[in-house]
Amino acid sequence: MIRQLNLRTCGVNPDEFECVFERSLSQCLSPNIKEALKGKKIMFTRDEKNLLPVEGWGIKANPYCTTPVTTIQPIVGNTMVSAIDSSTIQIAETEEGSLYGVKSGVAISIGGHVLMHFKIGPILFYLSEQTIRNSEIDHRLAKLILADSDFAKRMIRLRVERAIQMKLSRRLSKSILLVDGSLKSSLLEDRSQNIKTVAENCSLQQNSMIGISKNTRFKILDRISNPLTKIRVPAYMDVDLIVKSLVRNTIGNSLLVKFSSNNSPVLRVDVVTPNYDKDESLGKLLGNDSMVHGYPETLQLAHHISIFTNTEISCLKGHVLSNCDVIELVSEDIRKTLLGSIPV
Amino acid sequence: MKILSKNGNELVMLAMKTEVASKGDYLIIEDEKARRKMVVQIYDEEYLSSQSLIEDIVKDEVVIASSTENLHDPLNISNLSKMIRDARVFRVKIRAAIDLSNKLSNDVTWLPSRVYSNVRRLKISELDLLNVR
Numbered sequence: 081m082i083r084q085l086n087l088r089t090c091g092v093n094p095d096e097f098e099c100v101f102e103r104s105l106s107q108c109l110s111p112n113i114k115e116a117l118k119g120k121k122i123m124f125t126r127d128e129k130n131l132l133p134v135e136g137w138g139i140k141a142n143p144y145c146t147t148p149v150t151t152i153q154p155i156v157g158n159t160m161v162s163a164i165d166s167s168t169i170q171i172a173e174t175e176e177g178s179l180y181g182v183k184s185g186v187a188i189s190i191g192g193h194v195l196m197h198f199k200i201g202p203i204l205f206y207l208s209e210q211t212i213r214n215s216e217i218d219h220r221l222a223k224l225i226l227a228d229s230d231f232a233k234r235m236i237r238l239r240v241e242r243a244i245q246m247k248l249s250r251r252l253s254k255s256i257l258l259v260d261g262s263l264k265s266s267l268l269e270d271r272s273q274n275i276k277t278v279a280e281n282c283s284l285q286q287n288s289m290i291g292i293s294k295n296t297r298f299k300i301l302d303r304i305s306n307p308l309t310k311i312r313v314p315a316y317m318d319v320d321l322i323v324k325s326l327v328r329n330t331i332g333n334s335l336l337v338k339f340s341s342n343n344s345p346v347l348r349v350d351v352v353t354p355n356y357d358k359d360e361s362l363g364k365l366l367g368n369d370s371m372v373h374g375y376p377e378t379l380q381l382a383h384h385i386s387i388f389t390n391t392e393i394s395c396l397k398g399h400v401l402s403n404c405d406v407i408e409l410v411s412e413d414i415r416k417t418l419l420g421s422i423p424v
Numbered sequence: 425m426k427i428l429s430k431n432g433n434e435l436v437m438l439a440m441k442t443e444v445a446s447k448g449d450y451l452i453i454e455d456e457k458a459r460r461k462m463v464v465q466i467y468d469e470e471y472l473s474s475q476s477l478i479e480d481i482v483k484d485e486v487v488i489a490s491s492t493e494n495l496h497d498p499l500n501i502s503n504l505s506k507m508i509r510d511a512r513v514f515r516v517k518i519r520a521a522i523d524l525s526n527k528l529s530n531d532v533t534w535l536p537s538r539v540y541s542n543v544r545r546l547k548i549s550e551l552d553l554l555n556v557r
Binding site: 187188194195196197198199200201202203204381384385389390391392394395396398399 | 479
C-alpha cells in the first residue's frame with residue numbers, strides 16, 4: 081500500500097504497467113492463455129535443456145505421418161567403427177587475446193566391442209591479433225573469433241575434429257566414421273580440411289560417415305518422430321526433404337533413427353555412404369558397435385574422454401603459470417559482486 | 425610441503441608423493457620472512473581429496489577398464505594430473521617453536537606464512553641437539 085502511494089505520488093500508476101504489458105505482448109501472444117492451452121499436451125522445460133516426451137507427441141501433432149518407417153537389420157562383421165568427439169575451454173585471457181585448451185577423443189570398436197581409444201591433448205591455442213595474422217584464417221573470421229570466445233571455441237573444436245576426421249578417412253577403408261552432431265559445412269572450417277573433403281575421402285576409401293545429433297533445433301523433427309517412438313525394433317525414417325528445406329549446408333542423407341528397442345530416443349542422423357546404401361551403413365553400425373540407451377558406445381566413450389576434468393583444468397593453468405613467464409592477475413566475478421552472494 | 429590450514433593446535437600440510445614422511449615424524453617449518461621456526465609432529469596421513477577428484481578417478485577407471493588407452497599428451501598434463509591424485513595431506517600437532525638463539529620455546533602463538541615457509545623433516549639427532557641447548 082505504502083509502495084503504491086509512493087508510486088502514485090511519483091506520478092506512476094502501477095495499473096498502467098498491466099496495460100503496457102498487454103499491449104506489447106498481445107501482438108505476438110494470445111492474451112487468453114487459458115483458452116489457447118485448453119486440451120493441449122504439455123511438457124515443461126527444465127534449465128533450457130532439450131527434452132522430449134517419452135511416448136512422443138502423439139499422432140495429432142504429426143502432419144507428416146505418411147513418412148515410412150524402415151527397420152534396420154544388424155550386419156555383424158569386421159567393420160571398424162571410429163567415433164570422434166572433442167571439447168574446447170577458455171583457459172585464460174590476456175589484454176590482446178585468449179588462451180584455449182582443446183581435447184579430443186577417438187574410440188574404436190569392431191564386432192560390438194570397444195577395442196581401444198585415443199586421448200588427444202589437452203593442447204593449448206592462443207588466439208590474438210598477432211597469432212591470427214600469422215595464420216591463414218580469413219580476416220573477417222578472425223575479427224569474429226577475437227570478439228566472441230564462443231565462436232573461437234567452436235572454430236578450434238571444429239578444425240581439430242576435421243583434422244582427425246581427414247586423417248581417419250584417408251587411413252581407414254570400408255569402415256564407419258562416427259561424428260558427434262550433424263554433417264554440415266561451416267564458415268569456421270579450414271578450406272582444405274572441410275566436411276566435404278572428408279566425405280570425398282570416405283567415398284574414395286569406401287568408408288561411411290555418420291553424424292549423430294543428440295538433439296535437434298528443428299522442432300518439426302520431434303513432432304514427426306512419433307511412429308519411431310512406438311516401434312520396438314531399430315528403425316529409421318527418411319527426413320532428407322524436410323531437413324534440406326530447412327538448412328542448405330548439410331551433406332549426406334538426413335534420417336531420424338532409433339538405434340535400440342523400447343524407449344530409446346529418436347536421433348537425427350546424417351549418413352554419407354559410398355554406394356548410397358544407408359540400410360547397409362546403419363546395419364553395419366548396429367552390428368559392430370554396441371548401443372547404450374540407444375546411442376553408440378564408441379561415441380559415448382569419445383565424448384567422455386574428450387571432456388576436461390577439473391584436475392586437468394587446474395594442471396593446464398599450472399602449466400601456463402610455470403612455463404610461459406606470465407603474471408597472474410587477481411580476478412573477480414563481476415556478476416557475483418553486483419548481485420550479491422545469493423546464487424543467480 | 426606447504427601449509428594448507430590451521431585448526432587450534434593442529435596444522436594441515438600438503439605433500440607430494442616424493443616428499444616422504446611418516447606418522448610420528450617431526451617437521452620443522454621455517455618462516456623465511458618472519459625468521460621464526462616451528463616444530464610440528466605428524467599424527468595422521470590422508471589423500472588430498474575432493475568430490476571432483478574422486479569423480480575424475482572413478483571416470484578414468486571406468487574408461488580404462490572398457491578399452492585400451494593410447495595417449496597423445498604433448499604438455500604432459502596427465503602426469504601432472506596423476507601427481508595431484510597422489511598428493512597427500514599430513515595432519516600435524518604443533519609441539520614447539522625455535523627462538524632466534526636456536527633454543528626450543530613454547531611461544532607457539534604465531535602463524536607461519538603459507539607462502540614463505542619451508543618445511544623439512546627434523547631428524548631425531550637434530551631434535552636431541554635442540555633439547556641439549
